[in-house]
Amino acid sequence: MYELEDGKFKLEYGSVNEGMISVASGKGGVGKSTITVNLAVSLSELGKKVGIIDADIRGFSIPRILGLTEEPEGIDDKKLKPPVAKGIKVMSMGSLVQEEDPIIWRAPMLHGILEQFMTEVQWGELDYLLFDLPPGTGDMPLNIMQQLPDSEIVIVTTPQIAATNVAGRIGKMADKLECETLGVVENMSYYQCSDCGNKEYIFGQGGGKAMAERLETELLGELPLLPAVREDSDQGKSIILEEPESDVSKEFISIAKKIMDKHL
Numbered sequence: 001m002y003e004l005e006d007g008k009f010k011l012e013y014g015s016v017n018e019g020m021i022s023v024a025s026g027k028g029g030v031g032k033s034t035i036t037v038n039l040a041v042s043l044s045e046l047g048k049k050v051g052i053i054d055a056d057i058r059g060f061s062i063p064r065i066l067g068l069t070e071e072p073e074g075i076d077d078k079k080l081k082p083p084v085a086k087g088i089k090v091m092s093m094g095s096l097v098q099e100e101d102p103i104i105w106r107a108p109m110l111h112g113i114l115e116q117f118m119t120e121v122q123w124g125e126l127d128y129l130l131f132d133l134p135p136g137t138g139d140m141p142l143n144i145m146q147q148l149p150d151s152e153i154v155i156v157t158t159p160q161i162a163a164t165n166v167a168g169r170i171g172k173m174a175d176k177l178e179c180e181t182l183g184v185v186e187n188m189s190y191y192q193c194s195d196c197g198n199k200e201y202i203f204g205q206g207g208g209k210a211m212a213e214r215l216e217t218e219l220l221g222e223l224p225l226l227p228a229v230r231e232d233s234d235q236g237k238s239i240i241l242e243e244p245e246s247d248v249s250k251e252f253i254s255i256a257k258k259i260m261d262k263h264l
């Protein structure tokens with residue numbers, strides 16, 4: 001699907017110059033897609049050219065979270081021009097698979113669609129290509145990671161020990177496939193009272209850090225549980241652009257910088 005030359009991924013119609021990064025989670029609902037989008041926007045705000053492949057075939061939510069309204073456009077019968085939102089090029093499995101198709105049919109289609117996204121889409125020059133993986137440690141995320149040699153992985157977890165145990169399996173899977181784990185992002189780490197600023201650690205504390213230690217990787221950041229994050233996502237907005245001075249936006253930018261530093 002691509003060649004790695006001098007640290008750059010050469011695609012049929014473009015290249016990825018710094019990193020192909022899968023965003024994974026041990027289970028659903030921990031904020032993987034929200035984090036994929038906000039990381040992409042953060043990298044873009046830091047001057048990087050970014051693309052996203054929404055490979056979460058069950059819950060393809062990237063177009064909605066990113067506020068994408070355009071469809072991919074066919075060019076000369078061979079290539080697809082990816083739609084763009086907030087400066088990010090996006091291809092979603094959701095645009096090619098019918099939502100009502102049973103998962104059991106969709107899973108084998110994944111391989112072909114991913115290949116099509118890598119070889120028939122006019123990505124142009126990108127610095128980062130992010131993949132929103134299906135949640136969990138089942139066949140679907142495994143198959144995708146197997147198809148992406150030399151890619152890296154960021155693991156999203158919530159702080160509960162149960163969640164970090166499952167997410168830890170993703171790290172072990174990445175090791176087996178020789179994908180480098182860039183680090184762990186702990187989401188919904190705490191809730192901050194908008195009146196008094198007090199932080200409540202409603203899901204416990206330290207699970208992300210403990211998991212990062214177990215996997216011998218870095219805790220890239222801890223993001224609060226904030227109504228504004230969900231509200232913006234629901235409306236196709238990004239908190240990074242809406243409230244760039246907020247603590248949560250600064251934390252996203254800090255995570256993006258740590259990822260960039262690993263590609264210097």
Ligand SMILES: Nc1ncnc2c1ncn2[C@@H]1O[C@H](COP(=O)(O)OP(=O)(O)OP(=O)(O)O)[C@@H](O)[C@H]1O
Nearest residue numbers: 028029030031032033034059135224225226229230
């Ligand atoms: N830090 C946060 N604060 C508030 N709400 C959040 C936060 N992160 C995610 N959410 C909300 O939690 C819900 C689940 O998030 P999201 O869809 O990103 O999870 P996911 O891990 O990708 O789920 P799945 O893999 O099942 O598709 C969404 O409504 C999202 O807006």
